Amino acid sequence: ARPRVGYFYVGTKTNEGILKFLKESPVKDVGSLPIVIAEGKSVYEAIVTLFLEDVGTIYVVKDAFLSGVISRKDLLKAAIGNKDLDTIPVEMVMTRLSHIIYVDSNESIYEALTKILTYEVDSLPIVNMHEGNKLEVIGRFTKTNVSRLLMEFVNGN
Amino acid sequence: ARPRVGYFYVGTKTNEGILKFLKESPVKDVGSLPIVIAEGKSVYEAIVTLFLEDVGTIYVVKDAFLSGVISRKDLLKAAIGNKDLDTIPVEMVMTRLSHIIYVDSNESIYEALTKILTYEVDSLPIVNMHEGNKLEVIGRFTKTNVSRLLMEFVNGN
Numbered sequence: 001a002r003p004r005v006g007y008f009y010v011g012t013k014t015n016e017g018i019l020k021f022l023k024e025s026p027v028k029d030v031g032s033l034p035i036v037i038a039e040g041k042s043v044y045e046a047i048v049t050l051f052l053e054d055v056g057t058i059y060v061v062k063d064a065f066l067s068g069v070i071s072r073k074d075l076l077k078a079a080i081g082n083k084d085l086d087t088i089p090v091e092m093v094m095t096r097l098s099h100i101i102y103v104d105s106n107e108s109i110y111e112a113l114t115k116i117l118t119y120e121v122d123s124l125p126i127v128n129m130h131e132g133n134k135l136e137v138i139g140r141f142t143k144t145n146v147s148r149l150l151m152e153f154v155n156g157n
Numbered sequence: 158a159r160p161r162v163g164y165f166y167v168g169t170k171t172n173e174g175i176l177k178f179l180k181e182s183p184v185k186d187v188g189s190l191p192i193v194i195a196e197g198k199s200v201y202e203a204i205v206t207l208f209l210e211d212v213g214t215i216y217v218v219k220d221a222f223l224s225g226v227i228s229r230k231d232l233l234k235a236a237i238g239n240k241d242l243d244t245i246p247v248e249m250v251m252t253r254l255s256h257i258i259y260v261d262s263n264e265s266i267y268e269a270l271t272k273i274l275t276y277e278v279d280s281l282p283i284v285n286m287h288e289g290n291k292l293e294v295i296g297r298f299t300k301t302n303v304s305r306l307l308m309e310f311v312n313g314n
Contacts, residue, residue, distance in 0.1 A: 018310065018311055019311040019312075022311060044237075047233065047237065050230075050233075051230070051234075056213075056229075056279075072213075072229040072230065072233060073207075073208070073229065075233055076204065076207075076229060076232055076233045076236060077208075079233060079236035079237055080201075080204065080236055080242065081240055081242070083238055083240065085237065085238070110311070113304060113307065113308060114308075116304060117301075117304060117305060117308060122213075142300075143299075143300035143301060143303065143304050144274075144300060146300065146303060146304045146307060147270060147273060147274060147300050147303045147304070148274060149307070150270065150303060150306070150307045151270060151271070151274060153175065154175055154176040154179060154267070155176075
């Protein structure tokens with residue numbers, strides 16, 4: 001089938017449109033690997049991890065479950081005028097669970113994109129919900145993922 | 158006209174596809190306002206600007222022309238173990254012009270998106286070229302712009 005004028009052939013295997021693809025594909029299919037650090041580690045270690053992994057956000061875990069999020073901004077705020085970054089635990093500077101915007105691994109890419117734009121965050125942790133509302137972090141969904149998706153759409157992959 | 162299965166109606170006024178739109182629209186049409194700071198200002202002032210404006214990147218200008226770029230990572234690196242951030246000029250921590258990836262205001266959105274993905278940067282300064290290869294910063298193109306574009310495409314705006 002060739003595209004008619006005014007329509008753009010999406011080229012998904014299911015021959016469906018971009019919107020349908022975004023609404024029907026779980027976000028876990030397109031996310032990146034999460035970069036995590038354990039509670040009790042220092043702000044200094046978090047900064048080193050951020051540079052080594054070249055990510056904008058690190059997820060803090062306790063007993064393998066999500067307990068907080070640390071962004072470059074959080075680390076920058078902590079670093080200003082603070083010499084002893086190796087003595088400050090990440091819990092002191094992270095955003096706590098109750099304030100974290102996340103996406104369930106089975107939610108759609110469309111829902112994840114909507115959350116990123118609505119809450120004006122750079123990325124979302126992709127989680128599996130366990131008993132007792134415990135969140136296992138299995139990935140991260142970022143604006144880089146979104147940008148790559150758009151490029152793949154227009155290049156017909 | 159209603160979309161056929163397998164095609165997605167783009168809904169641009171010119172009735173053209175997303176790819177055509179991205180390749181024919183200048184990046185200046187979709188960029189955001191640039192946040193700038195003058196050479197000679199301190200790293201501390203740059204950090205304050207970054208928080209006040211809530212941006213990831215600040216452009217450094219000299220005599221109104223682009224001379225450098227400062228990212229959150231640059232500021233974080235500068236802030237580690239450094240008490241006297243108000244005495245360090247931004248020139249000491251910025252990425253200098255020769256290493257900056259930018260986009261001309263008349264280049265297409267497609268070219269800008271390609272640069273963001275190829276060079277793995279979060280944003281690009283949108284510039285007008287003046288005599289003597291001087292760059293006037295008139296905007297910034299970010300992954301947030303890309304994410305909004307994708308949302309507008311799929312929602313038919």
